Every structure is written in C-alpha cells, then in structure tokens.
Amino acid sequence: MEPTPRNQLYLVAVLLLSAATCVFSVKKCPNCGLTSVPYPLSTQPTCGDQSYKIRCDAGVLIFDTLNNSYPIISINPSNQRLVIQPANLLPNTCISSDFIHLGIQLNSSLPFNITGDNTVMLFNCSESIRDHPLNCSTSSLCYLYVKGEEYSQCRDSTLCCTFKAGGSASAYRIRVREKGCRAYRSFIGLDWGWPVDKWPDPGVEIQWVLPQEPVCESQVDCDADSTCEPNRADGVKRCYCKVGLQWNPIQGICSQTGGCQSPGGCSRQKKIALIVGLTFGLSALVLVITIAILLHKRYKRIREAQERLARHCEEILSVDGSKTAKLFKSKEIKKATDNFSKDCLIGAGGYGEVYKGCLEDGTVVAVKCAKIGNIKALLQFSNMDFLTPP
Numbered sequence: 280m281e282p283t284p285r286n287q288l289y290l291v292a293v294l295l296l297s298a299a300t301c302v303f304s305v306k307k308c309p310n311c312g313l314t315s316v317p318y319p320l321s322t323q324p325t326c327g328d329q330s331y332k333i334r335c336d337a338g339v340l341i342f343d344t345l346n347n348s349y350p351i352i353s354i355n356p357s358n359q360r361l362v363i364q365p366a367n368l369l370p371n372t373c374i375s376s377d378f379i380h381l382g383i384q385l386n387s388s389l390p391f392n393i394t395g396d397n398t399v400m401l402f403n404c405s406e407s408i409r410d411h412p413l414n415c416s417t418s419s420l421c422y423l424y425v426k427g428e429e430y431s432q433c434r435d436s437t438l439c440c441t442f443k444a445g446g447s448a449s450a451y452r453i454r455v456r457e458k459g460c461r462a463y464r465s466f467i468g469l470d471w472g473w474p475v476d477k478w479p480d481p482g483v484e485i486q487w488v489l490p491q492e493p494v495c496e497s498q499v500d501c502d503a504d505s506t507c508e509p510n511r512a513d514g515v516k517r518c519y520c521k522v523g524l525q526w527n528p529i530q531g532i533c534s535q536t537g538g539c540q541s542p543g544g545c546s547r548q549k550k551i552a553l554i555v556g557l558t559f560g561l562s563a564l565v566l567v568i569t570i571a572i573l574l575h576k577r578y579k580r581i582r583e584a585q586e587r588l589a590r591h592c593e594e595i596l597s598v599d600g601s602k603t604a605k606l607f608k609s610k611e612i613k614k615a616t617d618n619f620s621k622d623c624l625i626g627a628g629g630y631g632e633v634y635k636g637c638l639e640d641g642t643v644v645a646v647k648c649a650k651i652g653n654i655k656a657l658l659q660f661s662n663m664d665f666l667t668p669p
C-alpha cells in the first residue's frame with residue numbers, strides 16, 4: 280500500500296503510543312498470569328511502588344495480611360480498590376478456616392484498608408458480642424443468609440451479627456476469635472433489600488492510598504521527567520517531577536500540568552470532555568440541519584412563486600383566447616434583440632425601454648423591458664397586481 284499522508288499519521292500515532300507504553304512499563308509490573316498488575320501494586324523489587332507489595336504465585340495474585348494470605352479476585356486501579364477471596368468455613372463447623380489467624384488482619388502501617396462497601400456478617404458469636412456496635416437482632420441480615428445452602432452450617436449456632444465495615448474499628452481487620460464470633464462472610468456493595476439469591480459473590484474489598492512519588496537513592500532511580508531530591512519534612516528522597524510536570528499517582532508518571540492528575544479525576548475529566556464535545560457536536564448538527572431546512576423551504580417558496588407567476592402570466596396573456604400566448608426564455612429574447620443592442624432600441628417610457636426583435640420563426644416583435652426596481656410600472660404594464668405586497 281502506498282504510504283499516503285494519512286497512513287503516515289497512523290504510523291506516527293502507533294509509534295508514539297508504543298513509546299508511551301515503554302516509558303510506562305518501566306514502573307508498572309509485568310502481568311501475573313493473565314492478570315495485569317497496575318501501578319503502584321508491586322510484585323517485584325524492580326517495579327511498582329515497594330509500599331504496595333503483593334505476590335504473584337503461579338499466575339495468581341496473592342494479598343498478604345499480617346499472618347495469612349488471600350487470593351486477589353479483582354483489581355480496579357481507577358478507584359484504587361482490590362477484592363480478595365475470604366476464608367471459607369472449616370468442614371462441618373461454623374468456624375472460619377482463618378480462625379487460627381484471628382481472621383483478616385491488615386498491617387495498619389501499610390497504605391491498605393478495608394472499605395466501607397463491605398457488609399460483614401459474623402456467625403457463631405458468644406453473647407458478650409452484643410455490647411459491640413453490631414446489629415445482632417433477629418431481623419439482622421445474617422439470619423437471612425444462614426437460611427440458604429452455603430452457610431447452613433451456621434444455622435444452629437447461637438448468635439449472628441451484621442455490620443458495615445470501614446469504621447475505625449474495622450478499617451484494618453475482620454476479627455474472629457474464641458471470645459467473640461468464630462466465622463464471618465463479607466459482601467461488597469450489598470443492597471440490604473435484595474433477596475439472598477441476588478446477592479453478589481462473597482469478597483472483601485480493600486482500598487489503597489494514592490501513592491506518593493517513588494522513593495529513590497540517586498538520580499539513576501528516576502526517569503528524565505523527575506529529579507531525586509530529599510523531602511523537606513521527612514528527609515526521604517523521592518523522584519519529584521520537574522517544573523511544568525505534575526505527579527500522576529494513578530499512572531505513576533509525571534504528566535503535563537493542566538492534564539489530569541486529580542485523584543480518580545482522569546476518567547471524570549474525560550467524561551466531562553466527552554459530554555461537552557457531544558453536546559457541542561449535536562447542537563452544531565441540529566443548527567446545520569435547521570439552516571438547511573430553512574434554506575430549502577425558502578428555495579421552494581421562491582420556486583413556487585416563480586411558477587405561479589409564470590402560470591399567471593400565461594393566463595393573462597391568453598385572455599382573449601384567439602391566440603395562445605407563449606412564454607419566452609431570456610436566452611430567446613436576447614437572441615431576438617441581438618442582446619438588447621442599441622441598434623434595436625426603438626423607444627423608452629416610464630416603465631422602461633422597448634426593443635425591436637426578430638424571433639427564430641421570422642416574426643417581428645416589440646420587447647418591452649421593465650426598469651430594474653420599477654416593479655410598480657411593471658405591474659401596471661402587465662396587470663400583475665397579484666404580486667403587490669399585502
């Protein structure tokens with residue numbers, strides 16, 4: 280195929296895109312199996328941000344808690360959230376398999392916490408748990424849940440309670456223990472009005488704090504857009520973006536100021552741009568169509584008026600019936616009068632000039648020529664008063 284200018288444009292775009300991904304992949308970790316590992320999550324010391332360590336084990340991403348590990352079922356980098364697969368029950372008991380580890384316990388020094396979108400149910404609880412800010416009433420959702428198949432093992436246990444995670448007490452743990460409750464289940468974004476068979480799959484949603492600039496020892500650790508400098512507050516050296524660029528914590532790069540760096544704002548800004556663009560585009564389209572319709576109507580009106588005029592002229596001219604009148608085209612008249620030559624001019628009156636003309640069939644005619652702008656004279660002359668404005 281010939282390299283037309285357009286093809287070359289595409290080529291440039293493709294090259295730019297691959298260059299961008301190249302720069303980007305310096306910091307982003309490679310895929311784990313088929314799963315992408317978004318920045319700042321890190322599976323290796325050479326990629327991502329080391330405060331956001333997770334593990335890649337035989338193609339499965341693993342989230343390590345203080346004393347246990349859970350598989351990661353999904354990651355959403357745009358809102359900094361991931362979902363882990365919580366523990367199941369020990370066979371034939373109402374005791375969670377991570378009971379020995381006291382349930383899910385996050386290291387509160389790390390930038391991860393449990394989101395408020397988790398509805399947590401605790402089962403096989405001792406009476407003392409009622410003191411806590413939990414809903415342990417018999418109308419609580421957990422009683423509905425144990426009526427189903429999955430947690431039927433917990434149906435006969437003494438007490439169960441439900442609460443929404445995310446408060447300060449549950450930001451870093453979902454606790455099971457001998458003196459409290461011995462099993463748990465968590466559902467993300469649960470609408471408490473839904474019937475149990477419409478509930479989503481169980482999971483625990485964890486969010487991460489947007490990352491600061493990456494830590495560095497020297498300029499070698501930073502890219503061309505940033506310089507390795509100590510922070511004034513804590514003295515930690517980080518790759519700070521150069522003047523004119525701003526840290527983009529979602530992509531982990533320095534991007535143009537005025538671009539989108541606001542937390543979670545990228546997609547929002549894109550959306551706003553899209554809406555504005557669409558609105559303008561549609562308005563322009565509507566405007567163009569309206570103008571086209573108006574022009575078409577005007578054109579039609581003029582054509583109709585012209586046709587009406589022609590018909591009327593014919594009627595007037597054929598009034599005596601003896602001789603049917605004929606309408607001439609301006610070309611024919613021009614030819615007959617030798618293009619209104621001075622030689623043919625035989626007179627001039629209030630309404631305009633009169634020429635002598637000779638038609639193709641040899642008939643000699645007088646051609647009256649109305650003065651431009653002298654409509655009144657023209658109407659008088661031809662009785663065409665239907666054209667007079669009302």
Ligand SMILES: *[C@@H]1O[C@H](CO)[C@@H](O)[C@H](O)[C@H]1NC(C)=O
Nearest residue numbers: 371372373374403432436461
């Ligand atoms: C509830 O917990 C207690 C104490 O750990 C345990 O002995 C009991 O078997 C549990 N109930 C069920 C139904 O598993």
Ligand SMILES: *[C@@H]1O[C@H](CO)[C@@H](O)[C@H](O)[C@H]1NC(C)=O
Nearest residue numbers: 345346347378379380381382
């Ligand atoms: C968790 O692990 C730490 C050491 O890594 C240990 O001291 C602690 O007892 C463990 N806790 C539980 C509940 O397993």
Ligand SMILES: *[C@@H]1O[C@H](CO)[C@@H](O)[C@H](O)[C@H]1NC(C)=O
Nearest residue numbers: 330344345385386387388389
């Ligand atoms: C929690 O994380 C901090 C920061 O990475 C680390 O220094 C500390 O050892 C961790 N605590 C435990 C108990 O693993």
Ligand SMILES: *[C@@H]1O[C@H](CO)[C@@H](O)[C@H](O)[C@H]1NC(C)=O
Nearest residue numbers: 413414415416418419420471
């Ligand atoms: C407990 O939850 C049920 C069902 O969602 C609700 O009807 C009830 O009012 C709650 N009770 C308390 C004390 O919050």
Ligand SMILES: *[C@@H]1O[C@H](CO)[C@@H](O)[C@H](O)[C@H]1NC(C)=O
Nearest residue numbers: 392445446447450486487488
């Ligand atoms: C959990 O982390 C988010 C940021 O990712 C933060 O806004 C929120 O305050 C934290 N919640 C708690 C209870 O620390």
